[in-house]
Structures are given as structure tokens and as C-alpha cells.
Amino acid sequence: MNPLDLSQYPAEPFKIKAVEPVAVISKEMREKAMAEAGYNTFNLRSEDCYIDLLTDSGTNAMSDQQWAGIMIGDEAYAGSRNWLYLESTIKELMGFAHVVPTHQGRGAENILSTIAIKPGQYVAGNMYFTTTRYHQERNGGIFVDIIRDEAHDAGLNVPFKGNIDLKKLENLIKEKGAENIAYICLAVTVNLAGGQPVSMENMRAVREITKKHGVKVFYDATRCVENAYFIKEQEEGYQNKSIKEIVHEMFSYSDGATMSGKKDCITNIGGFLALNDDELFGKAKEIVVVFEGMPSYGGMTGRDMQAMAVGLRESVQDEYIEYRVKQVRYLGNLLLAEKIPIIEPIGGHAVFLDARRFCPHLKQEQFPAQSLAASLYMDSGVRSMERGIVSAGRDPKTGENHMPKLETVRLTIPRRVYTYKHMDVVADSVVRLYKHKEDIRPLKFVYEPKQLRFFTARFAYAD
Numbered sequence: 063m064n065p066l067d068l069s070q071y072p073a074e075p076f077k078i079k080a081v082e083p084v085a086v087i088s089k090e091m092r093e094k095a096m097a098e099a100g101y102n103t104f105n106l107r108s109e110d111c112y113i114d115l116l117t118d119s120g121t122n123a124m125s126d127q128q129w130a131g132i133m134i135g136d137e138a139y140a141g142s143r144n145w146l147y148l149e150s151t152i153k154e155l156m157g158f159a160h161v162v163p164t165h166q167g168r169g170a171e172n173i174l175s176t177i178a179i180k181p182g183q184y185v186a187g188n189m190y191f192t193t194t195r196y197h198q199e200r201n202g203g204i205f206v207d208i209i210r211d212e213a214h215d216a217g218l219n220v221p222f223k224g225n226i227d228l229k230k231l232e233n234l235i236k237e238k239g240a241e242n243i244a245y246i247c248l249a250v251t252v253n254l255a256g257g258q259p260v261s262m263e264n265m266r267a268v269r270e271i272t273k274k275h276g277v278k279v280f281y282d283a284t285r286c287v288e289n290a291y292f293i294k295e296q297e298e299g300y301q302n303k304s305i306k307e308i309v310h311e312m313f314s315y316s317d318g319a320t321m322s323g324k325k326d327c328i329t330n331i332g333g334f335l336a337l338n339d340d341e342l343f344g345k346a347k348e349i350v351v352v353f354e355g356m357p358s359y360g361g362m363t364g365r366d367m368q369a370m371a372v373g374l375r376e377s378v379q380d381e382y383i384e385y386r387v388k389q390v391r392y393l394g395n396l397l398l399a400e401k402i403p404i405i406e407p408i409g410g411h412a413v414f415l416d417a418r419r420f421c422p423h424l425k426q427e428q429f430p431a432q433s434l435a436a437s438l439y440m441d442s443g444v445r446s447m448e449r450g451i452v453s454a455g456r457d458p459k460t461g462e463n464h465m466p467k468l469e470t471v472r473l474t475i476p477r478r479v480y481t482y483k484h485m486d487v488v489a490d491s492v493v494r495l496y497k498h499k500e501d502i503r504p505l506k507f508v509y510e511p512k513q514l515r516f517f518t519a520r521f522a523y524a525d
């Protein structure tokens with residue numbers, strides 16, 4: 063198969079009812095805007111971006127059914143019918159006993175970390191996510207990465223690169239003792255590893271090991287539907303199962319999950335925590351009223367909850383998710399055809415440029431991925447995001463920079479927003495930059511916030 067043959071990719075399983083015009087500003091204006099933004103793409107104005115691949119978080123296009131749901135929002139303070147519909151949708155699709163709504167994913171992470179971590183306990187995960195680890199550490203947890211080694215090697219093309227290394231898991235339990243492990247946090251898919259999926263076999267094995275020792279497993283379910291697609295496509299025995307069946311089986315191996323509604327639920331805001339344990343659910347409800355809102359809205363409006371429930375049901379439709387994952391793959395294949403270094407295999411929500419190989423003339427302390435993202439914007443108005451040393455932050459104890467093996471620029475594709483032709487424009491710009499990659503310059507911090515610094519940091523050229 064020729065990976066560039068467009069007929070190999072599914073056409074959009076929708077038609078377009080509303081459009082949002084975009085315009086590209088001149089190169090001089092983009093250079094000025096980037097300098098004013100301190101070479102941090104987070105500080106740019108949306109209107110100055112042509113194709114916005116900063117994130118797939120909350121940037122999704124809702125369907126007509128979701129917009130119709132907005133109109134039937136029940137904004138009662140308590141017991142909204144939209145909450146009851148959302149709750150029953152989550153229980154039906156994921157199989158959990160209890161649901162706690164939150165304003166977005168990190169709201170759920172805050173609650174879970176507060177109720178399930180005792181200071182000094184270990185929390186092990188398949189790599190980490192920025193806000194997830196932040197909440198774990200804020201509650202006194204010690205994060206341990208137990209993802210398979212291959213996940214840290216950007217160029218290595220192996221399936222299910224997001225799997226937990228079972229030996230690392232067993233050794234951790236042996237060395238630290240089950241009672242000193244708060245829980246295992248299993249992300250499906252692994253965002254920072256490049257949107258890499260976890261196999262059902264691995265989920266089952268993690269369940270068996272942890273069950274033996276009485277250790278709980280909570281999933282970061284943010285991209286669980288994309289993960290399910292990879293299982294259907296690549297794991298023995300799942301080709302004839304529906305995405306809905308696969309998603310349901312995945313969560314049967316967990317004790318609960320945090321979910322950002324802004325990703326696979328195809329909405330613009332929202333989230334939830336799902337749990338099986340009655341006692342933890344009781345504790346979660348006590349905390350949700352303090353930080354989010356009543357346990358029947360958790361910071362969301364009735365209309366948002368309705369849109370999320372409808373979006374969740376749409377997300378598990380087989381045609382939708384195949385199109386979604388393959389559109390991302392199309393962009394990745396365009397870049398591979400031009401020998402651009404990216405993380406392989408191509409993940410479920412984004413293509414990650416490997417800035418180490420893209421900018422071999424820059425040291426990691428010179429923020430190659432940050433600078434590459436800035437250059438990409440200045441070249442074509444395409445906005446992307448750094449996922450490397452800046453995102454990794456500093457060790458809270460030593461104050462030293464974390465030095466992640468992966469130094470990447472993430473081109474994240476919003477759901478149902480851009481066409482295949484937009485992907486061509488993005489690829490052309492990346493290829494153009496790669497031809498003059500020596501022109502990508504070193505950066506230095508001029509403002510470094512203490513927490514989650516990548517969001518608001520500012521830089522200047524260091525040469």
C-alpha cells in the first residue's frame with residue numbers, strides 16, 4: 063500500500079453545516095506576534111493562527127445532535143436531567159458503579175489524588191501527564207515511571223508502545239511493598255509518549271498482578287476511544303469486536319478512571335471521575351462540593367453535560383474513530399515520506415516531531431522543541447506545542463530540570479475540524495523548515511513560572 067494514496071484513507075463520515083473562516087496573516091506579522099508572545103505558542107492570539115494544532119483539548123467540532131443537546135440544557139441547581147443522562151451514559155459505556163462530574167480532567171485528578179494518596183506513597187504510571195503528575199506530587203505522592211523502555215525511544219516503531227513494563231511493576235511492588243503504593247495510573251493512550259496505545263493483554267496482566275497484591279489501578283481515560291481503535295486494528299482477536307465492546311472491556315480491568323471531557327468526548331469543556339469503590343465515592347463527593355460544585359454538576363452546566371453525553375456516544379461509533387485516527391496517520395505518513403524525524407508508530411491524536419533529530423545542532427538546554435514550534439508558526443501560521451524539557455519542568459526536591467528523553471513538537475489534530483488538505487499545508491511547512499533546520503535558533507528563559515511552566519513561560523533568542 064502507498065501510504066500517500068488518499069484513497070486509502072476514509073472520507074469524512076459527516077457533512078459540514080457551519081463553517082468558521084480562517085485567514086493567514088503576513089510573515090512579518092507572524093514574526094512580530096511570535097516575538098511578542100515570548101516564543102511560546104501558548105501566548106499567541108488564536109486569531110493570529112492559520113491552522114491551530116496547539117491541542118485537541120476542547121477544540122473539537124460538535125455535531126448537530128450535540129448542539130441540539132445544548133438547547134435542552136436543564137440548568138436546575140440539583141438533579142438536572144442532563145446529569146442523569148450523562149451519568150447513565152458513562153455507566154453504560156464504561157461499566158463503572160459511580161460517577162463524579164468535574165469541570166475538566168484535572169478537576170478529577172485533584173479529587174482522586176486527594177482521596178487515594180497518602181504522603182510518601184508511590185504512584186506508578188506509564189509515563190506521566192503534566193497535570194496528572196502535578197496533582198499526585200502536590201498530594202505527597204512520589205511518581206515512578208514504569209512504561210516499557212521502548213516508549214522513550216522516539217524512532218522505534220513497535221506496536222503498543224504505551225504498555226506498562228510488567229517486570230518494572232513487579233519489582234516496584236517487591237521493593238517498596240504494596241502498602242506503600244497508592245495506586246497505578248494507567249493512561250490509555252499515552253499522550254507524552256506520542257499518543258501510543260496500551261494493549262488489552264497488558265491491561266489484563268496489570269490487573270492480575272495488582273489484584274494479587276491488593277493495589278488499585280485507575281485509568282487516565284482521556285483518549286480511551288482512540289486506544290480502543292488501535293486494539294481493534296492491531297490486537298489478535300479484536301477485529302470483529304465493536305469499539306463499544308472494546309471500551310467496555312478495557313475498563314473492566316480498572317478500579318476507576320479520570321477523564322477529560324475535552325478530548326474523546328468531542329466537547330469543549332467537562333470531565334469526570336468514575337469509581338467502583340463505595341467508600342472512595344463517598345470521599346470524592348465530599349471533595350467535589352468544595353472545589354467543583356454539587357455532585358450533580360461538578361462545575362459543568364446542564365447543557366455541557368448533555369453535549370458530553372451525546373459526544374461520548376458518538377465517539378464510540380466505529381466509522382468516526384477510524385476516520386479520526388487515520389487522519390492523524392495521513393499527516394504522519396506525509397512527513398515520513400519526506401524523511402522527517404517523528405515519533406513512530408504514529409499515535410492516535412497527534413504527530414510528534416522529534417526535535418532531537420530535527421535540530422541536532424541544539425542542546426536540550428537550548429530548548430530545541432520550543433524553538434522549532436516557534437519557527438513553524440513563523441513559517442506558515444501553524445500553531446503547535448512543545449512537549450519536551452520545558453513541559454517536563456523541574457524536580458520539586460532538587461530544583462533541577464527534568465531531562466526527558468523525548469524532546470518533541472506536538473502537532474495535535476482537533477476532532478472533526480480540519481480536512482486532509484489542511485494536513486497537506488502543515489506537512490509542506492514542516493518539510494520547508496527541515497530543509498533549513500540550521501536556522502532554528504537556541505532559546506533562553508526570560509520568565510519561568512514555578513508550576514506548569516510551559517503554559518505561560520517567556521523566552522528570548524540566546525545567540
Ligand SMILES: *Cc1c(COP(=O)(O)O)cnc(C)c1O
Binds near residue numbers: 166167168169194282
Ligand atoms: C488533557 C489531559 C488531561 C487533563 O485534562 P484537562 O481537561 O485538560 O484538565 C489529563 N490526561 C491526559 C492524557 C490529557 O491529555
